Amino acid sequence: MAGLDSRSQQLYRRAREVIPGGVNSPVRNYSPYPLFVASAKGAKFRTADSQEYLDYCMAYGALLDGHANPEIIEAVEEALEKGSIYGQPTEMEVELAELIASLMPSMEMVRLVNSGTEATMHAIRLARGFTGKKKVLKFEGGFHGSHDSVLVKAGSGATLLGSPSSEGVPSEVAKNTLVSRFNDEQITGKIIRDHENELAAVIVEPVLGNIGPILPKRGFLETLRKVTEENDVLLMFDEVITGFRLSLGGAQEYYKIRPDLTILGKALGGGLPLSAFGGRRDIMEKLSPLGPVYQAGTYSGNPVSVSAALATLQSLRKRAGQVYSRLEKMGDKMRRGIGDHLESARVIAQVNGLGSMFQLFFTDRPVTDYHSAKSADIGKYEKYFHSLLASRVFIPPSQFEASFLSTAHNEDELQTTLDAIGTAVKTLPR
Numbered sequence: 001m002a003g004l005d006s007r008s009q010q011l012y013r014r015a016r017e018v019i020p021g022g023v024n025s026p027v028r029n030y031s032p033y034p035l036f037v038a039s040a041k042g043a044k045f046r047t048a049d050s051q052e053y054l055d056y057c058m059a060y061g062a063l064l065d066g067h068a069n070p071e072i073i074e075a076v077e078e079a080l081e082k083g084s085i086y087g088q089p090t091e092m093e094v095e096l097a098e099l100i101a102s103l104m105p106s107m108e109m110v111r112l113v114n115s116g117t118e119a120t121m122h123a124i125r126l127a128r129g130f131t132g133k134k135k136v137l138k139f140e141g142g143f144h145g146s147h148d149s150v151l152v153k154a155g156s157g158a159t160l161l162g163s164p165s166s167e168g169v170p171s172e173v174a175k176n177t178l179v180s181r182f183n184d185e186q187i188t189g190k191i192i193r194d195h196e197n198e199l200a201a202v203i204v205e206p207v208l209g210n211i212g213p214i215l216p217k218r219g220f221l222e223t224l225r226k227v228t229e230e231n232d233v234l235l236m237f238d239e240v241i242t243g244f245r246l247s248l249g250g251a252q253e254y255y256k257i258r259p260d261l262t263i264l265g266k267a268l269g270g271g272l273p274l275s276a277f278g279g280r281r282d283i284m285e286k287l288s289p290l291g292p293v294y295q296a297g298t299y300s301g302n303p304v305s306v307s308a309a310l311a312t313l314q315s316l317r318k319r320a321g322q323v324y325s326r327l328e329k330m331g332d333k334m335r336r337g338i339g340d341h342l343e344s345a346r347v348i349a350q351v352n353g354l355g356s357m358f359q360l361f362f363t364d365r366p367v368t369d370y371h372s373a374k375s376a377d378i379g380k381y382e383k384y385f386h387s388l389l390a391s392r393v394f395i396p397p398s399q400f401e402a403s404f405l406s407t408a409h410n411e412d413e414l415q416t417t418l419d420a421i422g423t424a425v426k427t428l429p430r
């Protein structure tokens, strides 16, 4: 960690005067002050104090090919020179939508937006407009951005109706969101059946990513697909993290489930702000200007972000044969290596993950849902985080996030990281 009068610390002091908490997204704030980044390349970033860190946050999963990827820089530079926004359609948008539809066949039609929050908000409105039903069902621990319908937690007592998880979210809105338990087929099936007449959609991260990676149990997603179909409820996969990360065709390809609607973001933009939602043609045709469900955006489909997304997907399509097996191998090495270090330090923790995602939870319970994740000792995680930071390895500061590998990470960097993890876990109380 940089010294007392580091540039990061000075910037943090300045930032707090004009930016709430000094950061533009709350997860970026950690104790005693966040590192301020000056530049990044590949698997590393350089701070305002010219110190280099190995990065496993990768902008919370946005950077599948690492920082400052030359192919993306070239595409963006070329686009910028031709004008950054027209407020008119472009050929590139058509190409991108066609490419997304070819990689994820459930997305017969696609609409581009700027952020995952926007995409889930619009997809939920669309689901309500299409079905004429008001309620949506989400899962505890699932995160779908920061708008009113999804900033909702399980209500207290016997009620399934959600309650706001943030001040400012009206309870009238939150009660239209039902909350179930991830990986619990029975409860979820019952909620869907009991509410079929008012439930528009189920929104789910097929692999929970925002509480650390939590994998779906065998059969869970299949049951969701079956029960939603039987009860005329739309199934919406939020693949903002898993899309193009778990496989080229996302979690839906990996688990062979065809959702009605899909939300993409993060990796799609290759580091530029771009998200998308899409799905069945009959549903998507309800969107304005074709249909009665309104959705719009000035920067939607802007040529700069679209050029980055096109470069990303075209490159991934060419390299898919190596990219995903290599990420899986690197992920396995990290998960196994962390497990070995925990065992030799006799520290009890769970190592979760899949493909390029990994996380450890300091708990003796297998982490399969929100409640088991919340049994983790966050004080231990904080120590672990700071110990890695001292070794110049940056992971997400919160226990309830996933760490991400990118194709820019190499074997030596993984080994250095595992050595740092070995040192970190040795210092933890057993």
Ligand SMILES: Cc1ncc(COP(=O)(O)O)c(C=O)c1O
Pocket: 060, 114, 115, 116, 117, 118, 120, 143, 144, 145, 146, 205, 209, 210, 238, 239, 240, 241, 265, 266, 275
């Ligand atoms: C699964 C999921 N959905 C939606 C979002 C919201 O995306 P954004 O931060 O681009 O608004 C996130 C962000 O972390 C996410 O992980």
